[in-house]
Amino acid sequence: MFRVLLDDLNGAKEYEFNPVNPRGGGYIVKYVNSNRTEMCSTTLTFAQGDNEPTQPHLTVVGNDELQVNWVSASSEPGEVIYQVGGTDAWVTHKESRTPRTYKATDMCGVPATGTGFRNPGYFHSVSIPNLDQESAIRIRTGNATSKTFTSAPRILAGDAKRHKVLMVGDLGTSGAGQLGGARGFGVLEFPPESPGYVMTRYNESEFALGVIYGDISYANGFSTVWDQYGDELANNGGMLHPTVTSVGNHEYISLNNPTGWYPDFGDYRRPDSGGECGIPFSHRYPRDGDESAHNYWFSFDFGLVHYIMLSTEHDYLNGSSQHQWLENDLSRVDRNKTPWIVATGHRPVYDPCSSNGVAGDIGEMLRSDVFSLLEKNNVDLYFTGHLHRYARSSPVNGIVHVLAGSGRFTAYTCQNDLPHPMEKSLLNVGYVELDIISRRELNATFWAYDSSSDEMKILDSFALAK
Incomplete structure (x- = not known):
């Protein structure tokens, strides 16, 4: 649940924050007064639906590779598409391992096994060769594709670049x-x-x-x-x-x-x-x-x-x-x-x-x-x-x-x-x-x-x- 405290906005007419795609049809947004009475409500949905690749981040693996990790509702293997620097060519790397998930019963105590649990979706990972400077990357799962990210390369062992x-x-x-x-x-x-x-x-x-x-x-x-x-x-x-x-x-x-x-x-x-x-x-x-x-x-x-x-x-x-x-x-x-x-x-x-x-x-x-x-x-x-x-x-x-x-x-x-x-x-x-x-x-x-x-x-x- 997200809660925006209007009394803390110091008179501002609007407030912006970024709720993550929850992989379950979106959110119900309610306006509730100080007496907790619901005054009005609406729904918030996400254009790409539950398969949208969310929460992506880069990490380093092996001696010279990068790994892209992300979350989606899709259990099907995804893919990472990246553009080689200085060219118009795009290279596709498909996910080689089975996307992984977990159940409440995999954990060992409350609240994780009870009120805190929500279907976590599927966790995806794709390893790719090191990138050129400021390469473009997209992520795809099911029928959904992420926005284009601009990513820096990994500095390899022994490279004296400051x-x-x-x-x-x-x-x-x-x-x-x-x-x-x-x-x-x-x-x-x-x-x-x-x-x-x-x-x-x-x-x-x-x-x-x-x-x-x-x-x-x-x-x-x-x-x-x-x-x-x-x-x-x-x-x-x-x-x-x-x-x-x-x-x-x-x-x-x-x-x-x-x-x-x-x-x-x-x-x-x-x-x-x-x-x-x-x-x-x-x-x-x-x-x-x-x-x-x-x-x-x-x-x-x-x-x-x-x-x-x-x-x-x-x-x-x-x-x-x-x-x-x-x-x-x-x-x-x-x-x-x-x-x-x-x-x-x-x-x-x-x-x-x-x-x-x-x-x-x-x-x-x-x-x-x-x-x-x-x-x-x-x-x-x-x-x-x-x-x-x-x-x-x-x-x-x-x-x-x-x-x-x-x-x-x-x-x-x-x-x-x-x-x-x-x-x-x-x-x-x-x-x-x-x-x-x-x-x-x-x-x-x-x-x-x-x-x-x-x-x-x-x-x-x-x-x-x-």
């Missing part, structure tokens, strides 16, 4: 809060209490890549929120440049996840995913052609950087499959092609709020079992979210820790006692911009929303050199 990457965690959805809707219960309210300042900034051609490391939509068991998030990303850079996504607690952990990890430390037995237990996440963000466990941990190369996407929601201790995968992955990095290594994981090692004992327990285990590997292999940066703030460390055994988990929300107000090694701590909505300058230079900038000027401003920056 570029910028947006790094953020805990991004969320316009109209929703942190509980599966504006006030929970799957309802999206507009004007949004927490606007998408970061999402809007992502819709700029200056970025070559986006990396989102967990707590993506905050659907928390409500399918409607996932749909709206997917549409918001599609309208704000999702097809402009590749986006790579990893898992967080709000996608995976539950009180009774049948594949969950419940160690004797930390706070892994919680209802944070609203009973989703990774099912919507794994359907929306597949990793075709990658050596990974589903899509929970994996790596990829982009330009001069090797990116490692870890899952802090799965077993990462010595002897685990993820730990073994990480050791193998690090041993294969070609530092001649990718001199920089950037690792990400949803949960932080260091917390600027030293009173947070739970995060500290997890941090200790990450330090003892994961960071011995990262430090041994000279990883440069570790990005994390989970705590809704920004913080940055000085180098710890060569690794700079960056907490950038305020993609839409800020929380965890505390005394910034800045225990070593944290040098900076800020409670601002924002993101980190990585500027990959060369094999020897890399800059990072924290852009934060400033309410007094209604602009994004630089509040922190640092540089690395080799």
